[in-house]
Amino acid sequence: MEQGKIVSIEDRIPKLKQQRKKKANRRLIFLLIFFLFLIALVVYFQSPLSNIKAIKVSGNTVFSNETIVDQSGLTEDMNIWKVDEAEIEQVLLKLPEMKEVKVATEFPNTVVISVKEHKRVAYIMEGEDYIPVLENGKTLSVKGESEFPASAPILFQFSEGNVLEKMIASLGQLPEEVRNSISEIHATPKETDKEAITLYMNDGYEVIATLATFVDKMSHYPAIVAQLDPEVKGIIDLEVGSYFKPYGEGGANENEKEQEEEVEE
Template sequence: MSKGKVVTIEDRIPKLKQKRKQKANKRLIWYISIFFLLVMCVVYIQSPLSKVSKIFISGYYNVSETEIIKLSELSKETSFFRINIENTSKQIETHPEIKSVSVEKKLPNKVLIKVSEYKRVAYISNEEQYYPILENGQVLHSLTEATIPSDAPILINWLNNDDIQDMAKELTKLNPSIANSISEIHHTPESSDPLHITLFMNDGYEVSATVRNFAEKMSAYPAIISELDPSLKGVIHLEVVSYFKAYEREEDEESESER
């Protein structure tokens, strides 16, 4: 049996001392790094860099940037590290037109806010005032602008809130391209149909329909007008059976009056 090499204690002592020295050096470097990191943190907190320098907001349309910043309660005096993302999001979501909010802190001191708004599906016209109706059925306060809104249909002669809610739900289901082609929706109840409506389209046509299954019936509108003579305008009936009835021409009316 072969014998292993014998290492004396005198030979091992230098190596042990070297290892201990290396460990001590590593520990010292670690302590120094932590110290400088703490110093940098203190300097950062005490400097203007620790305050919010810029707030970037995206996704807003009807709600102004100023309103969103005011709701967030953030400013250039706000400590970047004291921002509570959850609380800030909840504060912004208190606005009736805001559906959801995403808040992100980006080093060194920027805040990104992305909002998603409820869509305005229509406006109620009342005494020259226009009240936005959101996709969730909520009716807002009247607009402060004097101009007539053009981004959604205008509801005229609507008095019953339940009827308004039903109409809003149908408009939400409607294809955006079709909804954008509607100028006005008049509530024109009939004895046989209290939910009868008359639409005036941006392309000059008139539509006679009902609130019940309105979105489903109205989805056929593009196909219907594609088959009509563009020079003829009239009423497109969508109540039970879909059909088109042209307006009587002035010449026809004059010839009938002469008879």
């Protein structure tokens, strides 16, 4: 070999020492960063920095945000990493009107509660109060508002039992547009039909029906009314077929011969 290409051991030793020193420095820097990160985590978990700063509630219409937050047990001095999402969901589902609940934590310190409530499909009048009835058939023990509720029909003369349960279940199957157009529903049983009912509509019509065909026929109520003269109110008979009987002057008179008009569903 040519002498100019030979590198002596004495020349290589300083370079090896320098490379080893650089590697040691890099390890030291990595360890320092790692320990600083651990210290920062400990400080974060032990300090108010990891506490809940915001609780967001969505999907609620009956319960206020404050009621849901209070029921959940969440507070802003609680560590966000100690939030048990599944447990809070089960606690909130104990509220009678809760249908679905989803709890999620969002970094760095926000808890999001998304709920879906059972709809109020009817009210039962008790004294001067209106007791809400939910779509799942449950009656709230908490009394409703004392003012006339406009969001759902009021049930009259219904006793607890199969007829009431069937009435509530039928209301839950109706399109919301149709359900909200009903003002009152009266149980009017006959010897031939224990499930006969009479409805008073918000648009001024009276409807005679039976629970056996109530959902199917009332689902077509908007189409039925669209065929009638809005200036002429009367009784829509849906028990057998679909017939319209205009009111006589001062109301329907059974002694008068009533004009009957068949309407298509």
